[in-house]
Amino acid sequence: MMSRPSSMPLAFITLALALATAGPLQAAGNASPNDSLLRALVAPAPSAFAPTTCVIPEDQDAAAVRRLLDAQVAAWNRGDLEGFMKGYWKSDSLTFYSGGDVSHGWQTTLDRYRKRYQSEGREMGTLVFDLHDVTLPARGQALVRGGWSLKLRDGEPRGLFTLWLRWFPDAGWRVVHDHSSAAA
Secondary structure, eight states: OOOOOTTSOHHHHHHHHHHHHHOSOOOTTSOOHHHHHHHHHHTTSOOTTSOOOOOOOGGGOHHHHHHHHHHHHHHHHTTOHHHHHTTBOOSTTOEEEETTEEEESHHHHHHHHHHHHTSTTOOOOEEEEEEEEEEEEETTEEEEEEEEEEEBTTBOOEEEEEEEEEEETTTEEEEEEEEEEEOO
16 A cells, blocks of 8 residues: 655545546546546646736836826827826926926926927927836836937937836826936
8 A cells, every 4th residue: 555645635645546547538428427526626626837817016017107108108299288297296396307407396397398399389299208117116116217209390309318206096106206308
């Protein structure tokens, strides 16, 4: 008689022996009495190799950050500056560094964009982001580095940006600091 290790439950050994000696399961309609017993024994047991679903909380999901930035680009390209600004933290503490200037506040940032891209004789053009990397250094924090370019009637300005984003439970990911520079 075969001795069993004490760590293996008897039910497991019985099931393994039944599977090894029963042969392949037959197609429905040709099932033998042993097949229904095997199906009853095997069906409830999950496989170690069964597909699983992994849900990443949005405050740890780099893809959610990318979706926000994609939504900003789409809003910009349809001329919706307010839609573009939905990606920014609506706070007086928002910071924007660009061209040697420092701006504070969501409204100040919106006014700056309006003056530069929607005032008389100005155009918004077609915006493209080239995301170099999105990192999540801590839960609810994201750092994005990339390039930007604008296709305008009279040129194609381009540059680099570094964005710091925070996760807000009531609003999702929002840019809290934007440092953008233009190429010479």
